Amino acid sequence: MAKKKDTTKQPNMENLQRFAAAQAIVCDLDGTLYLEDGPIQGALQFLDKVISSHRQLYYFTNNTSISRQRWLGKLHELGFPVKNHQLITSADCADAYLKRNDLYPRIYLVGNRDLQQDFEERGFRCLTEDEALSHDPYAVVLGFDTELTYEKIYTCYQLLIKGIPYIATHPDILCPVTHTTFKPDVGSFIALFETACGRRPIVVGKPTREAVRFICEKSHLPVSLIAFIGDRLYTDIQMAVESGMISVLVLSGETTSALLASSSLKPELVVDSVADLTTIL
Amino acid sequence: MAKKKDTTKQPNMENLQRFAAAQAIVCDLDGTLYLEDGPIQGALQFLDKVISSHRQLYYFTNNTSISRQRWLGKLHELGFPVKNHQLITSADCADAYLKRNDLYPRIYLVGNRDLQQDFEERGFRCLTEDEALSHDPYAVVLGFDTELTYEKIYTCYQLLIKGIPYIATHPDILCPVTHTTFKPDVGSFIALFETACGRRPIVVGKPTREAVRFICEKSHLPVSLIAFIGDRLYTDIQMAVESGMISVLVLSGETTSALLASSSLKPELVVDSVADLTTIL
Numbered sequence: 001m002a003k004k005k006d007t008t009k010q011p012n013m014e015n016l017q018r019f020a021a022a023q024a025i026v027c028d029l030d031g032t033l034y035l036e037d038g039p040i041q042g043a044l045q046f047l048d049k050v051i052s053s054h055r056q057l058y059y060f061t062n063n064t065s066i067s068r069q070r071w072l073g074k075l076h077e078l079g080f081p082v083k084n085h086q087l088i089t090s091a092d093c094a095d096a097y098l099k100r101n102d103l104y105p106r107i108y109l110v111g112n113r114d115l116q117q118d119f120e121e122r123g124f125r126c127l128t129e130d131e132a133l134s135h136d137p138y139a140v141v142l143g144f145d146t147e148l149t150y151e152k153i154y155t156c157y158q159l160l161i162k163g164i165p166y167i168a169t170h171p172d173i174l175c176p177v178t179h180t181t182f183k184p185d186v187g188s189f190i191a192l193f194e195t196a197c198g199r200r201p202i203v204v205g206k207p208t209r210e211a212v213r214f215i216c217e218k219s220h221l222p223v224s225l226i227a228f229i230g231d232r233l234y235t236d237i238q239m240a241v242e243s244g245m246i247s248v249l250v251l252s253g254e255t256t257s258a259l260l261a262s263s264s265l266k267p268e269l270v271v272d273s274v275a276d277l278t279t280i281l
Numbered sequence: 282m283a284k285k286k287d288t289t290k291q292p293n294m295e296n297l298q299r300f301a302a303a304q305a306i307v308c309d310l311d312g313t314l315y316l317e318d319g320p321i322q323g324a325l326q327f328l329d330k331v332i333s334s335h336r337q338l339y340y341f342t343n344n345t346s347i348s349r350q351r352w353l354g355k356l357h358e359l360g361f362p363v364k365n366h367q368l369i370t371s372a373d374c375a376d377a378y379l380k381r382n383d384l385y386p387r388i389y390l391v392g393n394r395d396l397q398q399d400f401e402e403r404g405f406r407c408l409t410e411d412e413a414l415s416h417d418p419y420a421v422v423l424g425f426d427t428e429l430t431y432e433k434i435y436t437c438y439q440l441l442i443k444g445i446p447y448i449a450t451h452p453d454i455l456c457p458v459t460h461t462t463f464k465p466d467v468g469s470f471i472a473l474f475e476t477a478c479g480r481r482p483i484v485v486g487k488p489t490r491e492a493v494r495f496i497c498e499k500s501h502l503p504v505s506l507i508a509f510i511g512d513r514l515y516t517d518i519q520m521a522v523e524s525g526m527i528s529v530l531v532l533s534g535e536t537t538s539a540l541l542a543s544s545s546l547k548p549e550l551v552v553d554s555v556a557d558l559t560t561i562l
Contacts, residue, residue, distance in 0.1 A: 145431065146431050147431060148429075148430065148431040148434065149429065149430055149431075150426065150427050150428060150429040150430075153429065153465055154464050154465065157464065157465050158462075173476055173477060174477060181439075183435050183438065184434055184435065184438050184473065184474075184477040187476060188473045188474075188476045188477040189473060190476075191472045191473055191475070191476035192465065192469045192470060192472055192473040193465075193469075194472070195454055195468060195469045195471075195472035196454060196455060196465045196469040
């Protein structure tokens with residue numbers, strides 16, 4: 001099929017001006033700033049421009065299968081300018097939610113060793129299966145767990161039917177492994193437990209209000225001065241559009257022009273990649 | 282709430298006669314013939330009566346977390362008269378379906394060691410995760426797996442998106458551990474994969490047509506001469522009612538009179554336990 005001219009990529013002046021006025025830029029990572037073979041062309045220049053223009057810069061990922069420390073290492077390796085406070089993961093949103101709601105420090109976490117270490121470093125105590133079944137945790141936290149076992153599923157189910165508060169770090173159904181392969185993520189496990197006991201968690205991370213709240217509190221800015229740049233319609237763009245952030249879709253990752261055309265979500269700016277945004281700032 | 286007189290337990294003569302005319306009696310196990318503290322009172326006498334009346338006797342379970350050999354051992358321990366051919370598990374239905382549809386012998390089985398051994402004894406070759414990902418199996422079989430890992434889930438997902446035929450041994454969402462506690466069963470995992478990739482399996486075992494077909498072929502009888510006795514409305518009784526078998530609900534297990542009253546499923550006979558059936562045969 002011949003590629004049709006994509007009219008959605010013709011931004012109006014007002015949207016361009018809104019983006020140029022943003023005081024914080026929040027970027028998704030995979031598909032937005034890098035692909036499996038390295039940084040997206042022009043991404044480094046874009047990030048440098050954000051910093052040199054004295055705007056706040058944040059990196060936001062829902063992928064909690066690797067710890068904050070490993071994320072920071074990965075971003076350094078890619079050559080991205082990043083300090084600890086600039087990285088936001090869905091575990092940060094869960095941390096904030098749990099502490100704000102006094103669901104702290106004893107939790108039962110469905111998550112791999114990296115994520116457990118992450119929560120322990122935040123002051124949480126992650127109970128073992130035996131501990132969780134004998135001494136009720138304050139919350140069950142469903143995170144991305146590439147070391148999932150039936151024992152963990154059984155324990156989680158037993159706690160859920162007891163009515164323990166139940167939080168999921170993010171709603172993604174699949175997590176990209178490469179740009180053509182995926183693996184089941186937290187959203188798939190939410191479906192398992194919903195079927196088993198009828199409960200759905202309070203979900204944090206993109207695209208929830210909890211994530212928006214987290215970004216606003218961190219940046220001390222109203223949504224109207226925050227731009228969110230991402231490649232996924234139903235996490236990145238949905239959150240930005242629904243919250244009133246400045247929504248920027250890049251076509252360098254998951255979303256194709258055809259997928260965008262068939263979606264009801266209409267981002268304010270659509271660009272081939274973040275490189276196209278450098279001159280606007 | 283005062284217990285209302287349960288009018289559903291007043292059988293009409295026609296249903297009693299239909300049951301008395303049954304040439305095969307198929308019994309569910311847990312909740313129907315035994316509870317955690319042993320055989321249900323009168324169950325042994327009932328089974329002896331079935332045998333002495335020269336009717337065919339079968340035991341049917343969807344629980345494939347233990348092998349046929351262990352099931353036989355357990356039934357012997359309980360004192361039940363049982364020969365190998367009298368035990369039907371949902372793995373038998375899967376076996377028959379797979380062989381009838383030329384999905385044999387290379388399968389990827391999501392199941393614990395007991396179930397793997399069971400399928401190996403039937404002549405199947407259960408591929409490892411690495412083998413299954415590099416050499417397509419003829420089918421993915423989702424069974425009850427109390428040794429489930431994320432690696433198995435990942436492998437199953439990768440095969441499902443390839444379009445490999447997909448069979449589940451049974452649809453139960455929960456499996457009883459005791460009579461007040463349960464654990465997530467195959468039906469819960471079906472929901473996980475349906476969310477991850479939109480596929481639902483061909484389900485065998487109770488209450489499916491495959492199970493009915495299996496019982497009819499094994500007994501060489503039409504459904505009208507087969508009585509199915511069970512304690513679960515949405516597996517045992519649903520199958521019997523929908524297929525035209527003689528449906529007998531026992532109130533010794535999961536189903537209470539209140540639950541029965543609120544259900545649209547109306548078994549032909551409702552009794553407190555199998556003991557009440559001895560005199561009818």
